[in-house]
Amino acid sequence: MTTITRKPENPTAHLTEADIEQIGIELDAIRQDVIDSRGERDAAYIRRLVDVQRRLELGSRAVLLGSAIPPLWVLGTVGLSVAKILENMEIGHNVMHGQWDWMRDPKIHSTTWEWDNASTSDGWKHSHNEVHHTYTNIVGKDNDLGYGIMRVDEDQRWVPFYLLQPLWNFVNACLFEYGIAAYDLELGKNLRIPKEKRSAEFQENLAKTLRKIRKQATKDYVVHPLLALPFGGAVGALAGNLVANVVRNVWSHSVIMCGHFPEGVETFERAAIPEDETRGEWYLRQMLGSANISGGKVTHLMTGNLSHQIEHHLFPDLPSNRYAEVAPKVQALFEKYDLNYHEAPLPQQLYSAWHKVVRLSLPNDWLATTTPKNLPSQLKTLWAMSTKGPKVRRAAQARLTQLARRQQAAAAEQPGSAAA
Amino acid sequence: MVDMTTAHLPAGAGGRPAGLGRTLRERVRTAARSVAESAVTPLDLDDLLDHFHPLRRGAELSGRVLEVVPETAQSATLVIKPGRDWAGHVPGQYVRVGVDVDGVRLWRTYSLTHGPRRDGSISITVKAIEGGTVSNHLVHRTAPGTMLRLAQADGDFVLPQPLPAKLLLVTAGSGITPVIGMLRNLFSRATPPTTDIVLIHSALSRAEVIFAEEIRGYAARGLIRLVELHTDTDGLLDVDSLDELVPDLAERPTYACGPAGLLDALEAHHSARGLVLHTERFRPVTVAAPGEGGTVTFADGREVSADGSTPILDAAESAGVLMPSGCRMGICMGCVLPLKEGAVRDLRNGALTVAVPGETDPAGVPIQTCVSAPAGACSVDHS
Numbered sequence: 001m002t003t004i005t006r007k008p009e010n011p012t013a014h015l016t017e018a019d020i021e022q023i024g025i026e027l028d029a030i031r032q033d034v035i036d037s038r039g040e041r042d043a044a045y046i047r048r049l050v051d052v053q054r055r056l057e058l059g060s061r062a063v064l065l066g067s068a069i070p071p072l073w074v075l076g077t078v079g080l081s082v083a084k085i086l087e088n089m090e091i092g093h094n095v096m097h098g099q100w101d102w103m104r105d106p107k108i109h110s111t112t113w114e115w116d117n118a119s120t121s122d123g124w125k126h127s128h129n130e131v132h133h134t135y136t137n138i139v140g141k142d143n144d145l146g147y148g149i150m151r152v153d154e155d156q157r158w159v160p161f162y163l164l165q166p167l168w169n170f171v172n173a174c175l176f177e178y179g180i181a182a183y184d185l186e187l188g189k190n191l192r193i194p195k196e197k198r199s200a201e202f203q204e205n206l207a208k209t210l211r212k213i214r215k216q217a218t219k220d221y222v223v224h225p226l227l228a229l230p231f232g233g234a235v236g237a238l239a240g241n242l243v244a245n246v247v248r249n250v251w252s253h254s255v256i257m258c259g260h261f262p263e264g265v266e267t268f269e270r271a272a273i274p275e276d277e278t279r280g281e282w283y284l285r286q287m288l289g290s291a292n293i294s295g296g297k298v299t300h301l302m303t304g305n306l307s308h309q310i311e312h313h314l315f316p317d318l319p320s321n322r323y324a325e326v327a328p329k330v331q332a333l334f335e336k337y338d339l340n341y342h343e344a345p346l347p348q349q350l351y352s353a354w355h356k357v358v359r360l361s362l363p364n365d366w367l368a369t370t371t372p373k374n375l376p377s378q379l380k381t382l383w384a385m386s387t388k389g390p391k392v393r394r395a396a397q398a399r400l401t402q403l404a405r406r407q408q409a410a411a412a413e414q415p416g417s418a419a420a
Numbered sequence: 421m422v423d424m425t426t427a428h429l430p431a432g433a434g435g436r437p438a439g440l441g442r443t444l445r446e447r448v449r450t451a452a453r454s455v456a457e458s459a460v461t462p463l464d465l466d467d468l469l470d471h472f473h474p475l476r477r478g479a480e481l482s483g484r485v486l487e488v489v490p491e492t493a494q495s496a497t498l499v500i501k502p503g504r505d506w507a508g509h510v511p512g513q514y515v516r517v518g519v520d521v522d523g524v525r526l527w528r529t530y531s532l533t534h535g536p537r538r539d540g541s542i543s544i545t546v547k548a549i550e551g552g553t554v555s556n557h558l559v560h561r562t563a564p565g566t567m568l569r570l571a572q573a574d575g576d577f578v579l580p581q582p583l584p585a586k587l588l589l590v591t592a593g594s595g596i597t598p599v600i601g602m603l604r605n606l607f608s609r610a611t612p613p614t615t616d617i618v619l620i621h622s623a624l625s626r627a628e629v630i631f632a633e634e635i636r637g638y639a640a641r642g643l644i645r646l647v648e649l650h651t652d653t654d655g656l657l658d659v660d661s662l663d664e665l666v667p668d669l670a671e672r673p674t675y676a677c678g679p680a681g682l683l684d685a686l687e688a689h690h691s692a693r694g695l696v697l698h699t700e701r702f703r704p705v706t707v708a709a710p711g712e713g714g715t716v717t718f719a720d721g722r723e724v725s726a727d728g729s730t731p732i733l734d735a736a737e738s739a740g741v742l743m744p745s746g747c748r749m750g751i752c753m754g755c756v757l758p759l760k761e762g763a764v765r766d767l768r769n770g771a772l773t774v775a776v777p778g779e780t781d782p783a784g785v786p787i788q789t790c791v792s793a794p795a796g797a798c799s800v801d802h803s
Contacts, residue, residue: 043523051471058468061459101740104525107467109742111720111803114462215461223459 003139003155003269004288011266012284014338023287023337024280030329031315034322043103045321046091050108053091057083065228067236076236080244082302085251087116089304094320096125101317118177118213123184123205133316137260137267137289149188151360153267158363158397160386165361166354176249181209220245251302254350255293259309262291262352264342286313287334291342292327293349300324310341363397365404474567477504485566486541491630495547495594496559497533502542502570509573511535511601512675512700515544516747518569521557525569528554529702529747531598531677532573535605545630547594574752577677577700578602583615586671590686592622592657592678598700599677600631607643618666622649622657622678657682659689670695677702701749714762714794720803726794731767733789743789743802750791758784762798767791 004010015023060079067073092115094100100108114121135141139153150169151162172179182188190202220241228237266288274281293299293307300307300323308323311330318326334341344352359367363385370378381400385393456465466479474482483500490496509515514531530544537543548559577598579587583606589599599619606613619639623629629648639646647665649657659682662669670693676686677700690697713727718741726735733755736743746754750768759775764787766773772795775785784801 039522039524040520041523043520054463054468054471098740101742103520103523104737104740104742105520106742107470111742116462212462215458218458219461223455227455227459 003153003272004266006155006269011288011340015284019337020280020284021278022280023333024278024283026333027283027314027330028279030326030333031318034315034318034326038102038319038322042319042321043100043105046095046100046103046108046319049086050091053083053086057087061224061237064224064237064240065231065233067228067233067240068231073233073236073240077240077243080240081247081251084116084244084248085302088248088252089255089306090301090320091115091304092117092121093304093306096121097129098317099319116216117180118209118216119181119184120205120208120212123209124180127184127186129316133313136286136313137265138270138273139267140270150357152261154360154364156360158385158393162361163386166358169354169357173250173253174246176253177245178213179253181213185209254346255303255306257353258293258346258349259290259306261356262342262344262349263356264340264352265289265291283314286310287339289313291344291349293346294343295346299346307346310343363393363400365400369400369403369407475501475503479503479505481505481570481572483542483568483570485562485564485568487564488562491545492547492628492632494559494628495545495630497543497545498558498562499541499543500568500570501540506540506542506570507572508536509542510578511605512578512598513573513575513601514577514598514700515542515573516571517544519554519557519562521553526554527569527745527748529749531601531700533597533601533604535601535608545594545597545600547630571746574747575700577675577698579606579675580673583613584673585614586616586668586673587618588666588669588672588674589617589619590621590657590674590676590678590682591619592682593624593628594630594702595676595678595682595700596621596630596635597677599675600634602675603635603638603644607638612643617644618647618672619644620647620649620657620662620665622651622654622682625650625652659685662689674698676700712795714796714798716794717797717799718803719799719801722803728765728793728795729767730793731790732764732787732792732794732800736789741802745790748790750788753788755789756786757789758801759787760784760799760801763795764792764798765795767793 004012012020056079060076060083062076063072063079064076067076092113095108095113096110096115098110101110103109106112110125115124117124132142139155149172150165151158185202185205190198190206221238224241225234225238228234268285268289273285277285287310290309290313292310293303295307305320305323306312308320308327311318311323311326312320314330315323315326331341331343362382366378366382381396385396453465460468469476470479473479475484481503483502483506485498486501487499488496489499509532511532511534514529516527516529518525518527520526530546532542533545534541534543546555546558548556575598579602589602591599603617603619606615606617619635621629621635626632629635629650635644635646636648638644666672673696674686674690675698676683680701683699683701686697687699689695713725713730715723715725716732716736717723718736722739722741724732724736724739724741726732731748733743733745733748737745744755744757746752748755758781759773761775761777763772763774765771766788768791773785773787773792774780775798787800789800
């Protein structure tokens with residue numbers, strides 16, 4: 001993928017300025033419809049969900065007390081995993097977006113909610129609500145794009161370090177809550193600053209995050225195992241908590257990857273975003289920078305309705321239980337303006353996202369030009385690019401690009417054959 | 421979590437000397453609580469217990485509606501079982517009630533209409549006013565079992581102890597509500613007080629009299645002298661007719677509750693003659709002409725605009741900002757926030773409060789958001 005402005009065919013080229021502003025007006029109307037009709041039914045939904053989630057977590061933890069019996073371990077661990085996913089995705093994420101602030105209930109409010117995650121709600125609200133949702137998919141500004149450790153775009157110069165990025169991505173998935181905490185703190189950037197020069201704000205946030213991590217870890221890995229000790233379930237409880245946290249981490253990482261990373265989701269160039277981006281232009285960027293996951297009610301619930309990532313990015317503060325009914329209207333708008341409503345089932349989106357991670361871990365065009373037949377020579381090229389310095393890299397890259405172009409031209413001449 | 425904490429409860433502490441037992445129990449309870457807290461973080465233990473026993477001791481105060489008793493076509497009494505921490509009340513006091521209407525938590529203040537009851541329940545009597553979101557919801561659409569948020573009883577509209585020999589009570593419309601609480605309390609005693617009580621009550625019509633049978637009953641039993649006026653036939657209560665209605669007016673301290681017009685007239689009448697008057701107002705007196713209004717900026721950057729007659733509290737709540745609030749009529753100081761910059765106008769008297777960075781208190785000038793409207797752009801230290 002390339003940022004939208006560098007593409008040979010900009011998918012928004014057919015839209016006039018007036019079209020874009022009209023899109024903004026129509027989306028505002030969809031939003032207002034929901035605001036006008038939200039009420040008791042929605043409030044009952046979130047209260048019931050919070051109630052179910054807390055009972056499920058309590059119940060699962062109680063079952064884990066008896067985790068010395070294997071079926072109870074499985075039951076408790078599955079329940080706890082589901083509870084943690086619900087808490088982070090459909091409840092925590094959405095409450096912290098302010099989706100339920102209109103209820104004026106201090107117990108379910110973005111300013112008071114703290115979630116079951118290593119990152120503090122304050123840190124997350126800044127990096128997610130302010131940075132990611134405002135600068136969605138702008139390379140270099142939206143840290144959700146690769147979290148600063150990954151190559152997410154062809155335009156980023158390839159270096160051998162990126163060969164490891166599928167591994168980083170997997171490790172990040174398993175430890176996702178800590179990854180989020182680190183990037184809320186902009187840990188990488190701050191650690192490069194000499195200790196005495198780091199801002200007081202960073203020091204304070206770091207202390208808060210460490211305190212939160214300590215409390216979270218104490219709960220999951222000390223208190224609950226100790227409570228299970230008299231029943232012989234200490235190890236089981238420890239393992240159950242560990243597995244549940246990893247399951248939750250991998251799941252939320254996967255959902256988030258599916259939201260912005262599959263092939264076909266657009267990224268944007270920092271310089272191409274006007275200073276005074278209009279509401280319509282902002283909406284358009286959200287429309288093209290997100291991807292949906294198709295599926296049933298369970299999928300929507302367990303992804304925290306981020307399966308409606310497009311709708312979520314258009315209307316981040318509308319109650320998540322309303323995205324499903326808004327989606328057909330939004331999709332119709334995409335069709336009306338001939339834009340690509342990016343939607344596919346979870347496995348497909350996940351494959352696509354991972355494929356992109358792997359593709360971008362390799363030099364541009366390497367994967368596309370590799371066939372079983374030329375694999376040995378391609379590997380040789382890759383080896384040379386990885387070990388021999390920038391000059392060789394540049395030359396090899398030029399050859400790869402040329403090869404890709406030739407293959408494309410050949411494919412174009414033979415319309416019957418599949419494109420490379 | 422519940423089963424886990426019980427595992428830490430003391431066994432056989434009963435046999436110890438009372439003092440030692442208590443301290444040990446306290447200590448064990450504190451320890452069990454801190455274990456439980458560390459087991460449920462980032463939630464508080466109370467967040468969880470709320471799902472099982474919202475009326476327990478230590479919970480944020482709330483109440484469960486037990487009964488909704490219609491009084492007139494447009495009014496009803498809600499009997500409420502308050503949480504264990506309800507500290508009780510004196511008849512005549514009010515309670516702030518948080519009601520979820522269409523999913524939105526709204527707070528209103530109502531007089532308590534019973535003296536302390538033997539069953540521990542409390543009651544409020546609500547008159548549905550035209551266009552009143554909360555009052556209509558409470559009167560017409562509230563079922564037993566509904567949970568309400570509560571604040572502790574408050575207010576100084578209470579009878580003095582010991583009671584004076586003579587009393588005059590003046591009420592109009594739903595202004596009867598604090599007074600019925602006083603009367604019920606007095607007359608439920610084994611020996612009713614000997615105080616000579618006159619109640620002047622004015623309502624729109626005979627059918628609109630809340631607690632009609634009850635007050636007429638007190639009068640029939642000779643417990644009070646009742647002067648019942650109906651606006652449709654008698655016109656509004658004219659304070660100049662008081663001497664006629666109550667010849668010994670000067671001997672009677674007056675307690676009055678009703679619309680602002682009546683209370684204002686009474687205040688003028690009584691102060692001119694040097695008579696004692698206690699009033700209870702349901703709404704703030706707003707004398708200020710609507711001012712300029714403006715935009716209020718909160719600490720987190722949120723901006724809310726309000727016109728010159730809308731309190732900052734209402735405007736901010738409508739915009740989804742979680743605001744501290746209390747009586748909503750400028751009495752309890754529960755809504756006070758620091759004004760960092762700009763000006764606000766007090767809706768009760770039009771007074772301007774101004775905050776200038778570098779000149780006024782750096783921590784901000786405290787303002788009552790429930791009776792202050794913005795007068796131009798201003799910023800409030802709250803998020």
